[in-house]
Each structure stands twice: as structure tokens, then as C-alpha cells.
Amino acid sequence: xxIHKRIVDDFVANDVSFITTxxxxxxxxxIDEVExxxxxxxxxxxxxxxxxxxxxxxxxxxKRAAIIMQNTAIGVTINTLATLTQFYRMPLPILxxxxxxxxxxxxxxxEMAVHTKALLAQLNIPTYHFHWQKDVEEFDNILKYTFMCxxxxxxxxxxxxxxxxxxx
Amino acid sequence: xxxxxxxxxxxxxxxxxxxICNIGLPSQEMHLIDDQPTNFYMLGTMGLSSSIGLGxxxxxxxxxxxxxxxxxxxxxxxxxxxxxxxVADNFILLIIDNGSYGSTGDQPTYAGKKTRLEAVxxxxxxxxxxxxxxxxxxxxxxAALASGKMTVIVAKCDSGxxxxxxxxxxxxxxxDRFMAEVAR
Numbered sequence: 269x270x271i272h273k274r275i276v277d278d279f280v281a282n283d284v285s286f287i288t289t290x291x292x293x294x295x296x297x298x299i300d301e302v303e304x305x306x307x308x309x310x311x312x313x314x315x316x317x318x319x320x321x322x323x324x325x326x327x328x329x330x331k332r333a334a335i336i337m338q339n340t341a342i343g344v345t346i347n348t349l350a351t352l353t354q355f356y357r358m359p360l361p362i363l364x365x366x367x368x369x370x371x372x373x374x375x376x377x378x379e380m381a382v383h384t385k386a387l388l389a390q391l392n393i394p395t396y397h398f399h400w401q402k403d404v405e406e407f408d409n410i411l412k413y414t415f416m417c418x419x420x421x422x423x424x425x426x427x428x429x430x431x432x433x434x435x436x
Numbered sequence: 437x438x439x440x441x442x443x444x445x446x447x448x449x450x451x452x453x454x455x456i457c458n459i460g461l462p463s464q465e466m467h468l469i470d471d472q473p474t475n476f477y478m479l480g481t482m483g484l485s486s487s488i489g490l491g492x493x494x495x496x497x498x499x500x501x502x503x504x505x506x507x508x509x510x511x512x513x514x515x516x517x518x519x520x521x522x523v524a525d526n527f528i529l530l531i532i533d534n535g536s537y538g539s540t541g542d543q544p545t546y547a548g549k550k551t552r553l554e555a556v557x558x559x560x561x562x563x564x565x566x567x568x569x570x571x572x573x574x575x576x577x578x579a580a581l582a583s584g585k586m587t588v589i590v591a592k593c594d595s596g597x598x599x600x601x602x603x604x605x606x607x608x609x610x611x612d613r614f615m616a617e618v619a620r
Contacts, residue, residue: 286491286494286495309494311491311494311518311522312518313487313514313518314514314515314517314518315512315514317481317483317484317512318483318484318487318512318514318515318518319487320484320487321481321483321484321486321487321488321491321512321515322487322488322490322491322494322518323491324484324487324488324491325456325487325488325489325490325491325492325493325494325495326491326492326494326495327491327495328476328488328491328492328495328611328614328615328618329491329492329493329494329495329496329618330495330496330615330618330619331495331496333491347480347481348481348484350480351479351480351481352478352480352481352484352488355479355480355607356607356608356610356611357607357608357611358611
């Protein structure tokens with residue numbers, strides 16, 4: 269089974285039926301899989317804070333929602349995470365492409381990578397880091413944990429987890 | 437006619453519906469004029485009234501009205517293509533366009549200068565875009581509700597504010613009573 273299918277299977281098994289995405293090339297496969305599933309309403313967002321607003325609305329409408337985005341978007345979404353998702357106590361799995369980590373070919377990505385975990389820690393957002401493909405085995409538990417505690421929860425997935433960039 | 441006068445006039449039309457109230461004075465004014473459990477008051481997060489409303493409309497069948505401002509739409513301009521491309525016929529975006537950032541001291545917005553949000557919405561692909569004078573907002577809102585079509589209303593009004601108290605309700609209380617109404 270592909271890693272993309274495994275992740276989306278876990279979303280579906282946990283009744284996540286509304287997913288917003290802002291693309292990253294590491295996330296292309298999982299976004300394709302989200303788009304392909306009848307059980308999920310996929311709504312691409314133009315910016316990640318907008319996406320979190322969509323998720324807040326969907327949650328209040330009775331759906332379990334999630335966002336898929338790149339770690340650079342932590343810089344975009346801190347206000348929304350604090351004043352909407354956390355302030356109103358809403359659950360939100362945040363599946364994050366963790367650019368700028370091991371096997372990263374683009375130096376600029378490292379500049380946000382070095383702040384990513386510190387920012388998430390400052391926000392008291394529970395954070396998990398997938399480095400090996402077997403780490404995906406935790407995903408189902410992380411989703412259950414997110415909807416148990418009504419908090420945003422971050423899942424960082426680095427280049428090694430996705431299989432690297434080949435010859436780049 | 438200023439925003440609070442529009443809200444006072446349309447409050448009876450809004451009352452049976454789910455309403456997302458924009459950050460700052462619009463929420464405080466709605467809270468003062470006609471507090472309802474069907475009102476979701478944004479206490480922070482400028483710009484996301486339309487996004488929250490669209491997400492809510494897409495997730496369930498009840499009518500949703502997002503009350504937004506020109507400044508907030510400009511902050512989150514990417515919302516208009518998302519709305520246009522994900523049609524929810526139970527969604528109305530009511531932009532009260534006073535050409536200024538009312539909650540922060542009436543600084544002019546670009547919508548108060550050369551930018552026309554109704555043209556932006558149409559260019560983004562929104563199919564039903566209605567522009568009206570402040571006095572016509574109630575009529576435009578009733579027509580949009582009757583149409584059963586997703587509609588963006590841009591209501592042009594004067595800049596100006598009334599004195600209103602801040603909302604002291606706990607956010608989880610606001611959210612919880614709102615969700616109870618959604619599920620009712």
C-alpha cells in the first residue's frame with residue numbers, strides 16, 4: 269500500500285470528511301489521494317489561514333476537518349491557530365510537509381525549518397515528527413488523540429519520510 | 437446610513453439563520469442589537485468570516501450568512517476564488533462596505549478608494565454578485581435568501597461607529613451554543 273493511501277485511509281477511518289490543502293511537492297501524492305476519495309470533500313485553499321477558517325466552519329457544521337500544508341505556513345497561521353482554533357477549542361489535525369530537514373535540496377527551506385518545532389512548542393501544539401515510513405503507524409493514534417483533546421495537533425513529515433528527492 | 441443602522445434593520449431577517457459575525461465592532465454591534473445563539477461571534481482572527489461561513493455552509497444544509505467588512509475581505513482576498521469555485525447555495529456573503537477600517541479608527545481601505553469588491557468578486561467567478569445602497573440591504577438580503585443561490589452582496593454605507601461594549605462571553609460558550617443551534 270502506498271504511503272499516500274495509508275494516510276488517507278486513516279483520515280477516512282477516523283471520520284475526517286473535510287480536508288483543505290495548500291500544496292507542497294512532497295504532498296502531491298497525498299493531495300491526489302484526498303481528491304480521489306468520495307468520502308472526503310477536498311477544498312484547496314489559497315492561503316493556510318483561510319484553510320483553517322474553512323476547517324473551523326466545517327467543524328461547527330458537524331464535520332471532522334483537517335488541513336494539509338507546508339511548514340512555512342506556520343509563519344502564516346500563528347494568529348489563526350491562537351485566536352480561532354485554540355481560543356474556541358477546535359480539533360484540527362495539521363499534516364505538515366517538513367521542508368528544510370534532512371535530504372532537503374533547497375537551502376532557503378532550512379530557514380523556516382529551524383523555527384518550526386520552536387514555534388509549535390511555543391504555541392503548545394502537540395507535535396509529532398515522521399522521519400521513517402514506519403512512523404506512519406502512529407497516524408491513526410494521533411488522529412484519535414486530536415479529536416479526543418479538541419486541539420490542533422501537528423504531524424511533521426520530512427523528506428526522508430516521503431522518500432527524498434531522487435537525484436536533486 | 438452606517439453599519440450599525442444596517443445591522444439593526446436586517447436583524448429580524450438574520451434571526452432564523454446561522455450568522456458568522458466579523459471581528460470587532462460588527463460582532464459587538466450584532467451582540468448588542470440582537471444576541472442570538474445562532475450568531476457566531478468572532479472575537480479575533482481578522483479576515484476569516486467568509487471562510488468560516490463557507491466551511492459551515494459546505495458542511496451542513498442550513499442557510500449561512502457571513503457578515504464581513506471591506507477591510508476584512510481585503511485582508512483575505514483569496515477567499516473570493518475559493519467561494520466562487522466551491523459553490524454552496526446555502527451561503528450568503530454580506531460585505532458591509534463602508535470604505536474604512538471601522539474598528540480601528542476609520543482609516544480608509546482601498547475599497548474606499550479605487551478598488552471595487554463587487555468587480556473583484558465577479559472576476560473571481562462569483563456568479564451572483566449584488567451591489568446595493570445601505571438602505572436596500574434588507575431587500576437585497578431577502579432576495580438572496582429567496583433565490584436559493586450563493587450570493588455575494590456588497591452593501592455600500594457610510595463610515596462611522598456607535599459606542600458598543602466588548603463581548604465578554606467565553607469563546608467556548610459562543611461556539612458551543614452555536615453548534616447546538618446548527619445541530620438542532
